[in-house]
Amino acid sequence: MKYRIAVVKGDGIGPEVIDEATKVLDAVGERFGHTFEYTYVLAGGAAIDETGRCLPDETVDIAKASDAVLLGAVGGPKWDDLPGDERPERALLGLRKELGLFANLRPAMVFDELADASPLKPEIIDGGLDIVVVRELTGGIYFGEKGFKETEMGPAAYDVEQYSTEEIRRIAKVAFDMAMKRGKRVTSIDKANVLESSRLWRKTVAEVAADYPEVALDNMYVDNGAMQLVRNPKHFDVIVTSNIFGDILSDEASQITGSIGMLPSASLADGNFGMYEPVHGSAPDIAGTGKANPLATILSAGMMLRYTFGLKEEADAVDNAVRSFLKAGFRTFDIATGDAVPLTTAETGDKVASFI
Numbered sequence: 001m002k003y004r005i006a007v008v009k010g011d012g013i014g015p016e017v018i019d020e021a022t023k024v025l026d027a028v029g030e031r032f033g034h035t036f037e038y039t040y041v042l043a044g045g046a047a048i049d050e051t052g053r054c055l056p057d058e059t060v061d062i063a064k065a066s067d068a069v070l071l072g073a074v075g076g077p078k079w080d081d082l083p084g085d086e087r088p089e090r091a092l093l094g095l096r097k098e099l100g101l102f103a104n105l106r107p108a109m110v111f112d113e114l115a116d117a118s119p120l121k122p123e124i125i126d127g128g129l130d131i132v133v134v135r136e137l138t139g140g141i142y143f144g145e146k147g148f149k150e151t152e153m154g155p156a157a158y159d160v161e162q163y164s165t166e167e168i169r170r171i172a173k174v175a176f177d178m179a180m181k182r183g184k185r186v187t188s189i190d191k192a193n194v195l196e197s198s199r200l201w202r203k204t205v206a207e208v209a210a211d212y213p214e215v216a217l218d219n220m221y222v223d224n225g226a227m228q229l230v231r232n233p234k235h236f237d238v239i240v241t242s243n244i245f246g247d248i249l250s251d252e253a254s255q256i257t258g259s260i261g262m263l264p265s266a267s268l269a270d271g272n273f274g275m276y277e278p279v280h281g282s283a284p285d286i287a288g289t290g291k292a293n294p295l296a297t298i299l300s301a302g303m304m305l306r307y308t309f310g311l312k313e314e315a316d317a318v319d320n321a322v323r324s325f326l327k328a329g330f331r332t333f334d335i336a337t338g339d340a341v342p343l344t345t346a347e348t349g350d351k352v353a354s355f356i
């Protein structure tokens, strides 16, 4: 089979980690008889430099005409002083909205080999950690009405948090379907003791839960959820939450694994279309040094094989190649401990590709 992938290398370490992910995809193609065809498109700071706009129309058109999108990272200090809607990050929001990517899956798992990387005490993460944050990605306060107005306290700015029943229902379904394939537990996180939108969220999630009698649902307020993530992370299997709470909690969840350089993500639309990117950012401080860890991007490419292309065996091959890399004692700069000699970005890609 032939698959068309729109690739955004992006900024900072983006281009370096993308090159290793395509290297591994090509190894998968060779072993299993597929062709992956890459169309490189611009978004973020690189697009601003080249075209004056963070998300050129051409990028959106090519992404829409592709089977999936693979993205490195966008942003950097060079573009930090631009106004809000011209910043590189705006390209990400634009891609999410334009491509209808409403479901963001952010797994936070601890690889056995890296158990001591977690900042939590061993007894708290004993037996491993395997959480998926299902974050709503095209609604809520990120996309609600925003603006400026006069108030009694003087000039003010506002952003509106708003969710429709349908937006909640579709993201809840994604979470319950995911739970059915995992530990059959969903924790919905909201602020229903204060927010009207959260009360609708909680009610709607409960309605969806009725269609999944095998899945246990519990609800948490976001302040408590943030605490429970470090107090008793094993409580969680699938977390479903709003755009902004998911942004915050997925960073927290990733950090308790101790290796954000290892974590992939998928942003899915209706049907199988998706955009895949590492959870980490563009890390401009190490760009060009060969120190970037490409494993999160490689694992993101694996998620693409699994969720958009439906290639289970091929996806397992990618996950297993990363596991073999770690088992053999290889490390990248961010996860090297003791006297392990870290491999560069390109050496890491070569090794993982060889394990395919």
Ligand code: IPM
Pocket: 089, 090, 092, 093, 247
């Ligand atoms: C993320 C990022 C983005 C977000 C920013 C860069 C717009 O933090 O993907 O989590 O807030 O969604």
Ligand code: MN
Pocket: 247, 248, 251
């Ligand atoms: Mn974030």
